[in-house]
Amino acid sequence: MTIPLSSPDITQSEIEAVTAVLRTSRLSLGPQMEAFEDVLGEYVGVPHAIAVSSGTAGLHLCIKALGIGEGDEVIVPSFTFIAAANAIRYERAQPVFVDIDAESLNMSPSCIEQVITPKTRAILVVHTFGRPAEMAAIMDIASRHHLLVIEDACEAIGATYQGRKAGSFGDAAVFAFYPNKQITTGEGGMVVTRQPELAMHIRALRNQGRYDSVDWLQHAEVGYNYRLSEINCALGLAQLKRIEPILQQRERVAREYQKALANISGLILPATDIPDIRISWFVYVVRLDDSFTEKDRDSIVATLTGVGIGCGRYFAPIHLQPSYAAWRNIASLPVTEAQASRTIALPFFNRITEDEIAQVRDTLRNALLQIQNK
Known part of the structure; x- marks a missing residue:
């Protein structure tokens, strides 16, 4: 990648x-x-x-x-x-x-x-x-x-x-x-x-x-x-020993993503400022709005990975995994299934650069536009 x-x-x-x-x-x-x-x-x-x-x-x-x-x-x-x-x-x-809360996940x-x-x-x-x-x-x-x-x-x-x-x-x-x-x-x-x-x-x-x-x-x-x-x-x-600078750096990266992606139609960005909560940024996960399908999400992921941009489906619901087939029909989790079908984890690490974030933004925007213009 x-x-x-x-x-x-x-x-x-x-x-x-x-x-x-x-x-x-x-x-x-x-x-x-x-x-x-x-x-x-x-x-x-x-x-x-x-x-x-x-x-x-x-x-x-x-x-x-x-x-x-x-x-x-x-x-x-x-x-x-x-x-x-x-x-x-x-x-x-x-x-x-x-099931999960649709906002916090x-x-x-x-x-x-x-x-x-x-x-x-x-x-x-x-x-x-x-x-x-x-x-x-x-x-x-x-x-x-x-x-x-x-x-x-x-x-x-x-x-x-x-x-x-x-x-x-x-x-x-x-x-x-x-x-x-x-x-x-x-x-x-x-x-x-x-x-x-x-x-x-x-x-x-x-x-x-x-x-x-x-x-x-x-x-x-x-x-x-x-x-x-x-x-x-x-x-x-x-x-x-470096945990606080690391967490601050990851928060900075998350906020850089927020600015870069703020005006892209069809994206739901994660919350950054929540009363009484400090997020420890593990990944940066965006969601497509409900005008997109799971197939659209998978197509966007394929586009990103096809040009060397790492991304992932965070998370594929456990109850839909092959090893949990016995749970598939007994777990009613509409919010989980709806949200999981539209999530994309974008490249996220301490030393990612502004130029790399810009490359992710441009590729993601173009992939979204291709689907929206069909």
Whole structure:
């Protein structure tokens, strides 16, 4: 791609941090991991943080450690990355898909109450595209119905809702650091929680079911190899030291896009200024208005990629995926399906230039005009 969809922001300080680890004899479960956990927990405002091999692994460990299993139901949006629902199914629990709000693209609190049953154990909240969900309403629902809350904050590090960081509301939360995220560890994630016993359990599960207080070859329960290496943690720690400038830069890019695309007919742009909310810009997603079809959207995506401009369908609804065929006819999600059919994620990364944004704008405008003039 001439202009990629995403690109990690790696500086010399990150390179030096990684190479310093390679000069030591400790490449796993060492001081870099401990420091990364401490700094991330302090940043979010939560006392316990556990580094794991991916955001998906973190979600799985939350489901497992909270005792959610076969016969239980977990409410989750379909408009999100498939890992959120997969983690529920790993433990043979049932994802119950809920519709989204057409403006925020986050799960709709009013829809949550409609699907609660005696089998419901938890709400898995996703902060979509780095915009916090309506946590006051969701936490109220959870409290009244005695439900657990897991925050999928994989796209939302640094986002705030009513002055609190995303990831600080639920029983547990998960962040992810894949290369397309705001900060990266290459591969990796982090679970955070206020509950010390839950944190201890998740630490054991990520390391083959081994608790810190026992012998290395003593395993209290079936666990997993969900550890994150010292190399990854060193990279993450160095990135985390730059988190505020990174978030500010990404916000600047989002505002540059807003200016560039403001006068293009047929586009719905994401909100940038929302009372009591700070967006952590993970991606920049535009929507076509309702005069366009899904076929039109796919044609525009093909035009952009055909000239080397990376873009994506963020997100294809989970309940319409082949691996979720059993849910296709039981999930009534009209808003999800309508909005997902018209979304386009445009190239978005820290160091994208004004000239590249202008190239995206011109190509997108021309593609729209071709369809409108047919």
